[in-house]
Amino acid sequence: xxxxxxxxxxxxxxxxxxxxxxxxxxxxxxxxxxxxxxxxxxxxxxxxxxxxxxxxxxxxxxxxxxxxxxxxxxxxxxxxxxxxxxxxxxxxxxxxxxxxxxxxxxxxxxxxxxxxxxxxxxxxxxxxxxxxxxxxxxxxxxxxxxxxxxxxxxxxxxxxxxxxxxxxxxxxxxxxxxxxxxxxxxxxxxxxxxxxxxxxxxxxxxxxxxxxxxxxxxxxxxxxxxxxxxxxxxxxxxxxxxxxxxxxxxxxxxxxxxxxxxxxxxxxxx
Numbered sequence: 001x002x003x004x005x006x007x008x009x010x011x012x013x014x015x016x017x018x019x020x021x022x023x024x025x026x027x028x029x030x031x032x033x034x035x036x037x038x039x040x041x042x043x044x045x046x047x048x049x050x051x052x053x054x055x056x057x058x059x060x061x062x063x064x065x066x067x068x069x070x071x072x073x074x075x076x077x078x079x080x081x082x083x084x085x086x087x088x089x090x091x092x093x094x095x096x097x098x099x100x101x102x103x104x105x106x107x108x109x110x111x112x113x114x115x116x117x118x119x120x121x122x123x124x125x126x127x128x129x130x131x132x133x134x135x136x137x138x139x140x141x142x143x144x145x146x147x148x149x150x151x152x153x154x155x156x157x158x159x160x161x162x163x164x165x166x167x168x169x170x171x172x173x174x175x176x177x178x179x180x181x182x183x184x185x186x187x188x189x190x191x192x193x194x195x196x197x198x199x200x201x202x203x204x205x206x207x208x209x210x211x212x213x214x215x216x217x218x219x220x221x222x223x224x225x226x227x228x229x230x231x232x233x234x235x236x237x238x239x240x241x242x243x244x245x246x247x248x249x250x251x252x253x254x255x256x257x258x259x260x261x262x263x264x265x266x267x268x269x270x
Contacts, residue, residue: 016067019059022215024208026169029151031208033216034071036064039126041181041213041257042087044068045173047166048075049150055082056164056173057212058091060122060130065093081149084109086161086175087212089119090131100139100148105161109134114160159190163197171208171216172201178214179221182249182258183229186268191233198222198229213258228253232265242270 012023019038024031032046038061045056053075059065072079072094082097088109091099101109108115116134123132141148143157154165164173174197176183185191201209201222208216231252239245246266250259 014071016071018063018067021071024169024216026171026207029169031169031171031216032071032075033210034059034064034068035215036061038064041178043210043212043215044087045210046072046075046079047149047151048077051077052081052149053077053079054149054151055079055091055094055097056210057085057087058082058089058094060087060090060119060132061126062129062131065090065131069093083148083153083164084134084137085164085173085212086115088115088134089122090133092133092135093131095135098138099135100141101137102141102143102155102157102162104157104159106137106140108160165206169208170206171210172206173210175211176213176261177209177211177217177221177225178258179217179224180253180256181214182253182256182262183225183232183265184261184268185229185232185236185265188233188236191229191236195226195229195233198226202226236269239270242266245270 014021019034019036022033030048032048034044036042036059042059044059047054053072059068079094079097082091082094082099084091084099084101084105107113110116119132122130141155143155145152145154151168156163201219205219209219209221210216232249235245235248239248246262249262
């Protein structure tokens with residue numbers, strides 16, 4: 001979707017056929033970032049330690065799931081833990097794992113919840129090309145520090161699910177950041193909250209920002225995203241309607257992908 005970011009650790013890339021895996025060796029932990037290249041630009045992650053694998057987010061399209069499962073098996077280590085966050089659809093393919101999510105996530109993936117509603121809409125749109133099923137949560141996690149497998153995470157509750165810090169590799173995970181990718185934005189208040197989050201990332205300078213809708217990136221992306229969000233907020237306040245808002249945002253950010261996300265933002269903001 002975007003050019004490779006500068007100043008990242010050395011990357012090994014493997015083309016699986018449909019998607020691509022980027023492998024990062026980080027302080028004794030190997031991060032496998034699977035770029036699905038699906039219609040949403042989704043990303044899934046595996047943390048590999050000496051003894052096991054920990055999954056974060058699942059592909060949902062069947063062609064991705066097939067090659068991702070083969071890739072997991074090729075690593076010859078047990079996938080014991082699966083963290084279900086903003087993208088739990090399809091993760092029943094890994095039903096043999098212990099699954100982790102917060103109470104907030106549990107509500108969002110229940111019938112009528114925001115994440116479940118999105119997955120249902122995707123299922124209606126793409127039919128039998130995707131796996132919309134969500135497994136039961138075996139382990140409810142709370143905000144704060146938690147060890148899953150061999151890795152410590154810091155869980156931060158959000159409106160729909162949760163974000164993560166991974167101190168061992170100086171990385172953070174959140175739903176939508178993305179370099180030159182539009183965000184789904186629902187209100188000025190949400191935009192303000194995300195600006196605060198990006199400013200925090202800029203201050204703390206994680207080595208990697210992991211997101212579900214783009215490849216891993218460095219902290220410089222947070223500064224760029226802050227500028228984007230401030231512009232979006234200003235245009236939301238000054239545009240006369242959603243049509244003019246979309247036009248002005250496209251003019252301001254002509255190189256940005258994710259135009260369907262922009263339309264969703266316009267529908268929510270106007």
